[in-house]
Amino acid sequence: MLDGIQAAYDNVLHINFGTRQPTMRINARLDEESARKLEYLKDMTHAPVTDVVKNAIDLYYQRVKQARDRAQSRLFGSGFVGCGSAEPDLSQTCKDDLSLALEAKHGHR
Numbered sequence: 001m002l003d004g005i006q007a008a009y010d011n012v013l014h015i016n017f018g019t020r021q022p023t024m025r026i027n028a029r030l031d032e033e034s035a036r037k038l039e040y041l042k043d044m045t046h047a048p049v050t051d052v053v054k055n056a057i058d059l060y061y062q063r064v065k066q067a068r069d070r071a072q073s074r075l076f077g078s079g080f081v082g083c084g085s086a087e088p089d090l091s092q093t094c095k096d097d098l099s100l101a102l103e104a105k106h107g108h109r
Contacts, residue, residue, distance in 0.1 A: 026053070
């Protein structure tokens with residue numbers, strides 16, 4: 001079983017950070033369960049805490065970025081974005097245009 005876990009670590013979880021210089025130092029307070037999980041990951045992967053945290057950040061980053069990319073793709077793929085048309089200066093004249101339209105509909109108040 002440990003060989004399978006080590007293989008998973010070697011193939012999936014281990015990320016080579018190369019020779020990047022550290023730019024941030026973190027100090028985190030962990031609850032008992034999170035501390036236990038961190039110790040488990042350290043023990044199973046034989047990696048220092050720094051590498052476990054870097055791997056966790058990278059995996060979480062990838063998951064969040066993929067979810068955002070999927071949402072953006074669905075939005076643009078829906079045809080909603082870019083479906084309207086207006087004058088090129090609409091962002092500059094929208095308040096005046098709205099006022100004129102409301103005045104035409106309801107009269108001057």
